[in-house]
Each structure stands twice: as C-alpha cells, then as structure tokens.
Amino acid sequence: MIFFEKSQPGPAALEKEKGKASGTYLLPEVLEQLIMDFKNKCYICENNEIISMNVEHIVAHRKDPDLKFDWDNLFLACSHCNNTKLDKFDDILNCTVLEEDVEGAIHLKMDPYPFANVQVSARKNNHRVDLTIELLKLVYNGSTDLKSHEAINLRKKIYKEIIDFQVLLGQYITAKEHNDDEALKEYRRFIKWKLNSRSPFTAFKRWIIRDIEGLNREFADLLSS
Numbered sequence: 001m002i003f004f005e006k007s008q009p010g011p012a013a014l015e016k017e018k019g020k021a022s023g024t025y026l027l028p029e030v031l032e033q034l035i036m037d038f039k040n041k042c043y044i045c046e047n048n049e050i051i052s053m054n055v056e057h058i059v060a061h062r063k064d065p066d067l068k069f070d071w072d073n074l075f076l077a078c079s080h081c082n083n084t085k086l087d088k089f090d091d092i093l094n095c096t097v098l099e100e101d102v103e104g105a106i107h108l109k110m111d112p113y114p115f116a117n118v119q120v121s122a123r124k125n126n127h128r129v130d131l132t133i134e135l136l137k138l139v140y141n142g143s144t145d146l147k148s149h150e151a152i153n154l155r156k157k158i159y160k161e162i163i164d165f166q167v168l169l170g171q172y173i174t175a176k177e178h179n180d181d182e183a184l185k186e187y188r189r190f191i192k193w194k195l196n197s198r199s200p201f202t203a204f205k206r207w208i209i210r211d212i213e214g215l216n217r218e219f220a221d222l223l224s225s
C-alpha cells in the first residue's frame with residue numbers, strides 16, 4: 001500500500017445523485033477521476049491495469065447516502081480485494097491521507113521465488129495498522145479456496161515484477177562498475193519508473209531499496225516519486 005493524493009473537489013454530480021431516489025456513484029466522471037488519482041491501480045494490492053475494476057467504499061456505506069456518495073470515501077479497487085475486504089475492515093489505514101503514512105507503517109516483502117508467500121509486518125503499533133495488515137495478508141496469500149487461487153495469480157505478477165526489478169538493479173550496478181555513464185543514466189531512469197507510484201506493486205520495490213543499505217544510498221532520492 002502506498003499514498004495516493006486524491007484530487008479535490010470530487011465530481012459535482014455526486015451531490016446531485018445523492019439527492020435522487022435511485023442515484024448512482026458509478027458515473028463516468030467519478031470513474032475517470034478515480035482512475036487518474038489511483039494511477040489505474042487497486043489501492044489495496046497495487047495491481048495495475050486491472051480488468052475487474054470496482055469502486056470501493058473504504059468505509060462500507062450500509063445504504064447511508066452520506067457515505068455512499070462521499071467522494072473521500074470512494075476508492076479504486078480490483079474485485080479480488082473488494083470482495084476480500086467486506087465490512088470487517090472499515091477501520092483500515094486511509095492511503096489518501098498523507099499523515100497516516102501507510103507506506104511507513106506497513107512493511108511488505110516477497111522473496112523472489114515461485115510459491116513464496118507475501119510477508120506483511122507492522123512498523124507502527126496500533127489497531128488500524130494491525131487491521132490493514134490482516135486484510136493485506138488475506139489479499140496476497142488467500143482466504144477462501146477461490147480467493148486463494150486468485151492470490152496465487154496475484155503473487156505470480158508480484159514475483160515477475162520483483163525479478164524484473166532485481167535484473168535492472170544488477171544491470172545498474174554492473175554499469176557502475178564499468179564506469180559506463182550512459183548506461184548508468186538509462187538504468188537509473190528505468191529504476192525511477194519502477195519506483196514511481198504508477199508502477200505496479202511499488203511498495204514491495206521501495207521496501208527492497210529501504211531494506212538494503214547500499215541500494216538505499218544509491219536510490220533513496222527516488223522513493224517518493
């Protein structure tokens with residue numbers, strides 16, 4: 001999970017829909033603004049270019065129109081995460097509030113081997129961090145039989161992304177050892193893209209950089225891009 005800045009104000013049409021007997025929040029302008037703000041990624045698992053897109057209420061609306069049409073309560077998620085979250089997780093960290101520091105509060109790691117599980121751990125001690133961690137473990141490592149199979153597919157994508165990142169870091173270090181400034185510049189540009197919030201599974205790659213001192217020295221300046 002990483003921080004996403006939610007653009008303000010939200011679409012004005014939401015307020016109009018709220019006043020209707022059968023109003024909907026699934027408006028074209030709502031979808032467009034959510035896709036832009038969340039960089040076309042699921043805010044929970046960080047998969048990108050999702051093909052099963054859901055508009056998720058971070059606090060379940062339970063037919064309360066104030067929550068149902070509140071722009072600040074609308075998030076972009078994939079159906080796997082939306083269907084895993086359910087009502088129990090109303091009080092998770094809010095990744096659109098900078099002060100909640102979701103990225104600093106939750107450490108994510110997956111060893112780059114087939115069938116490895118995702119390791120999720122707390123870097124801050126509070127109930128909401130623990131609840132968010134519980135959700136992320138279910139999302140990444142599975143819950144029901146069906147969702148466990150979905151989670152395997154999700155982890156295959158994370159695995160591939162981490163391997164690509166690992167190769168890129170290796171190429172950068174080789175270029176550095178050979179004083180190849182041109183290649184160095186090029187690889188650094190690719191690494192910057194991999195650490196950008198638009199890239200899939202950014203939190204995993206940023207934690208690799210933070211966890212390894214030599215990489216942190218080299219790329220710490222790219223962690224907030």
Ligand SMILES: [Zn+2]
Pocket residue numbers: 042043044045046047077078079080081082
């Ligand atoms: Zn997801």
